[in-house]
Amino acid sequence: MRVSTRGEYGVRAMFDLAVNFGQGPIALKTIAERQMVSESYLEQLMAELRKAGLVHSKRGAQGGYELADKPANVSIGEIIRVLEGPITPVDCLDTETERGPYCGTPERCVLRNFWKELQDSMTKVLDNTTLEDLRQDACRLEVAE
Amino acid sequence: MRVSTRGEYGVRAMFDLAVNFGQGPIALKTIAERQMVSESYLEQLMAELRKAGLVHSKRGAQGGYELADKPANVSIGEIIRVLEGPITPVDCLDTETERGPYCGTPERCVLRNFWKELQDSMTKVLDNTTLEDLRQDACRLEVAE
């Protein structure tokens, strides 16, 4: 019932990009240092986020990464799905794979309904929270200090 | 963001015991066949559930397992915690381990608040659903057929 470091680091990096949104590309090195994660490991995660269209990159000197869209248009759920795959507590809920939603026995379908309820409660939080929400939380924390 | 087969099989087995609650001990073999899971693998899971006090066992002929308490008193969260450990999306939320709840930087604490929200939505579903709820769902399905 955990997100791996892939999801955790990825969200941290995207949060970093959201806080610094509009300031041009941010170097991976800077993000890695600020968020205290391995640079070359994060590089792989950023590659996936780039391929998924969540960030844009710029190579060469003064290059780096920036959000492809406004923080308000990026949900945490999107980030997690790119880095961790579908948000599903058990496979039989996963309609994106071929494992399908059919369990067979009615007993097991009772459980399926339960897992679905858990899934819904998770996606509700993940999909309804955007980077903008987190950015604003961070601003409020700054002010409160 | 998944439960492993440990949690999934464990919940299935406990659900099976709930449906057959009050009929004396059920043999592991029976549960394994009904729930279509590996018997020797399930055996290990039942050992952990027994050590955690969630089931009682009876050895020898006509032996087996039964719930230690009424289905209404067993939440799915309890089962999951025994078999999967603490329900926490990220380590910094886990007060049961020594990793503690302190992150350091305010940026990361913004994320901590978010993960906490996710955790709360998960535990709400897991701890508020009991085996009795599932048993009744199963009965309703039977009747509807």
Next chain:
DNA sequence: TTCAATTCCTACCTATTTAGTGGGAAATGA
């Protein structure tokens, strides 16, 4: 008393995933 059924316990195993590291090619602004 014997025996089949059943839990209990320990050890082992294979494949996959996790969490990285390292090296070098390609692009780019100064």
Next chain:
DNA sequence: TCATTTCCCACTAAATAGGTAGGAATTGAA
């Protein structure tokens, strides 16, 4: 031209997942 930076590929050590195998101990019933 050159330092900077992304891009790409290969590799790896450790942990976790998902089991299997074998035998000892217990127990109800014939």
